[in-house]
Amino acid sequence: MEKEIVYPRLIEDYLKTAMEELPAIAIEGLKGVGKTDLSKKLAKTAFELDRDADFTLLKNSIETIAEMAPPVLIDEWQRLPKTWDYVRRAVDAGLNAGSFLLTGSIANTDTNIHSGAGRIAKYKMYPLSLEERMIEKTTVSLGALLSGGPCSASIKGKTEIGFPEYITEICKSGLPAIRRFSASRRKDLMKSYISNLLSHEFKQQGVSVRQPLTLLRWLTSYAAATGTDAGYSEILDASTAGEREKLSAKTTIAYREALGNLWLLDELPVWISGEEYFSGLKRSPKHFLADPAIAAYLLGFDEESLMSPELLSDPAMRKMDEKYGNTYGRFFEALVQLSLRTYAGVNDADISFLKTRRGDHEIDFVVEKGRNLVAIEVKLSPTVEDKDVKHLLWFRDRIGSRLKDMVLVNAGNMAYRREDGVAVVPAALLGA
Numbered sequence: 001m002e003k004e005i006v007y008p009r010l011i012e013d014y015l016k017t018a019m020e021e022l023p024a025i026a027i028e029g030l031k032g033v034g035k036t037d038l039s040k041k042l043a044k045t046a047f048e049l050d051r052d053a054d055f056t057l058l059k060n061s062i063e064t065i066a067e068m069a070p071p072v073l074i075d076e077w078q079r080l081p082k083t084w085d086y087v088r089r090a091v092d093a094g095l096n097a098g099s100f101l102l103t104g105s106i107a108n109t110d111t112n113i114h115s116g117a118g119r120i121a122k123y124k125m126y127p128l129s130l131e132e133r134m135i136e137k138t139t140v141s142l143g144a145l146l147s148g149g150p151c152s153a154s155i156k157g158k159t160e161i162g163f164p165e166y167i168t169e170i171c172k173s174g175l176p177a178i179r180r181f182s183a184s185r186r187k188d189l190m191k192s193y194i195s196n197l198l199s200h201e202f203k204q205q206g207v208s209v210r211q212p213l214t215l216l217r218w219l220t221s222y223a224a225a226t227g228t229d230a231g232y233s234e235i236l237d238a239s240t241a242g243e244r245e246k247l248s249a250k251t252t253i254a255y256r257e258a259l260g261n262l263w264l265l266d267e268l269p270v271w272i273s274g275e276e277y278f279s280g281l282k283r284s285p286k287h288f289l290a291d292p293a294i295a296a297y298l299l300g301f302d303e304e305s306l307m308s309p310e311l312l313s314d315p316a317m318r319k320m321d322e323k324y325g326n327t328y329g330r331f332f333e334a335l336v337q338l339s340l341r342t343y344a345g346v347n348d349a350d351i352s353f354l355k356t357r358r359g360d361h362e363i364d365f366v367v368e369k370g371r372n373l374v375a376i377e378v379k380l381s382p383t384v385e386d387k388d389v390k391h392l393l394w395f396r397d398r399i400g401s402r403l404k405d406m407v408l409v410n411a412g413n414m415a416y417r418r419e420d421g422v423a424v425v426p427a428a429l430l431g432a
Contacts, residue, residue: 007132007176009038010432011125012271014346016042019071022121023251024087024102026077029125030263030290031105031197031386032175036075038125039101043073049083050076062086070099078204078314082154084120084122087269091119106204107261110410124263127174127291129339131431135169136161138359138431140415140423142343143407145374151421153405154318158414161428162382165304166411173293173340183302190297197262198252199347212238215255216246216298222265223295225287227337229329229355235287266290268337271352280357292334306331317318326380333364336409336427340365343432354395363395390424396421 003297017023019042027035045068047054057064058080065072065086070289077083087100102120131138139157171180171186178189198216202209209215221239236252259265267285274281289295296306302358306328346352349369355362365376375395379388392406406422407430415425 001266001378003132004180007034007128007134009034009125010129010132010342010346011123012038012041012297014146015123018123019098019101021097023091023097024100024120026102026103026104026120026122027125028122028249028263029085030127030175031127032177032193033127033290035103035125035178037176039073039075039103043071043101044069045071046073046075048075049079055080059085064091067145070096073100073101073102074105075103076105078104078106081106088119094127105262106201107263124341124345124431125177126266127181127338127342128176129174129342129432130335130428131339132342133169133174133179135165135426139429140431142340142367142374142430143347145407145423146347146349146369146372148404150401151405151417151423153423155415155417155425156422157426157429159426159428160413161426162413163411164303164307166332166427167285167303167328167337170292170306170335171296171301173305174291175293178293178395179186179338186293187297187302192296194294194297197264201262202258205261209255211247218247218252218255220257220266220298223288223289223298226289226292226295227333228288229282229284229286231284264290264294266337266341267363269352270370271354271363273368274354274366278356279353282355282357282359286335286336286353292331294340295334296331329378329380331377332380332411332427336378336430337365339427339430340367346432361391361394363391371402373399373402374407375399375403376407376409379408379410380409384408384410384412384418384424389418389420392422393420 011013016024019389029035031179047058062082064398069352074083084102087102121398136159140155144153173186178186181189198209198212218236218239224238225235232252236247266288268288269285270281270283340351342365347369349367352366354366363375364378367376375392389408392408396403396406408422408424409427409430410424412424412426415429417423
């Protein structure tokens with residue numbers, strides 16, 4: 001077991017700035033991403049509702065909150081939903097900036113609880129990005145790519161991080177409490193983690209799982225679809241291959257929504273504005289789990305098997321490989337996607353993807369901030385050829401001045417800009 005490390009979180013300074021203006025903030029995200037640890041740093045008073053004493057106190061005397069020094073943290077607020085409405089009403093009454101922080105591992109979907117829209121600002125926290133893992137000092141900034149002149153941002157840097165290190169990062173997890181353990185212990189912890197999510201946390205949403213093994217198989221097939229836009233029927237067929245009785249559409253939708261409410265699914269939407277520029281675009285999302293390590297565990301992958309594709313045995317995985325490309329390339333893309341979620345968030349940007357219906361053109365990630373765009377392609381190969389950037393150039397020719405930069409993220413060692421304007425950036429060197 002490695003020594004416990006305190007990881008810097010890019011969202012920390014972003015939240016501090018937001019708290020200077022906003023009276024109440026909700027930090028959402030997958031269980032175990034570090035919401036509580038970060039919130040405790042930002043708060044002066046903390047109520048942790050998974051502790052019996054704090055739960056009982058607020059259940060019986062919720063007005064106690066008003067007597068405490070702000071910012072007041074209400075951790076895992078969904079265990080006592082009336083705390084959310086209490087904060088919302090306090091905001092309506094004229095609460096000062098920086099008064100409340102709420103954290104939750106389940107999305108607020110209860111129709112009996114006000115959404116908090118316009119009162120409680122929501123921010124999502126993700127598992128550790130590559131920059132936050134401190135495996136390398138980043139030299140290329142997504143913020144700079146978004147704000148500079150066309151293809152003018154500084155592109156420089158060298159890294160020794162390569163194929164084996166990215167494999168390790170995929171398997172180690174972006175969950176701080178898990179990644180410091182040995183591979184065997186991480187496997188044990190991941191098993192317990194997923195079991196808890198699919199049983200206890202499901203029940204908190206009022207979802208009854210009659211066939212837990214079928215749910216687990218569906219989630220495993222979803223993991224096999226990492227980095228693809230496979231249809232949900234395709235995922236369902238892979239999870240119930242050989243079974244006479246299939247899950248009903250209603251049950252599948254309920255499972256998918258519950259998994260989404262736990263922030264376990266992290267689907268990448270299509271670029272909505274794409275239809276202004278292109279015709280014949282696909283509209284289905286691209287599939288990712290919140291942490292590539294969770295997908296790797298579900299599929300029985302470890303560092304050895306990911307480096308040796310011939311060792312992969314899951315039939316759903318093989319089927320996806322045949323149709324959508326090799327496993328490692330898609331899992332590398334998932335690692336980049338996870339990092340981009342955080343980088344985009346702290347830059348007030350959104351990410352999506354674009355793919356034509358025929359599949360002849362695709363942009364892995366479209367980062368959008370206002371009218372500014374950055375197009376990003378992900379390629380595993382450390383070397384870059386002209387064919388690897390053809391989609392980026394196709395995109396540039398149709399978008400025009402909105403496009404601030406084109407980036408090819410790879411597993412190479414050097415960051416540089418090509419003569420055609422495309423920035424080639426190793427994944428470890430790209431940061432916020």
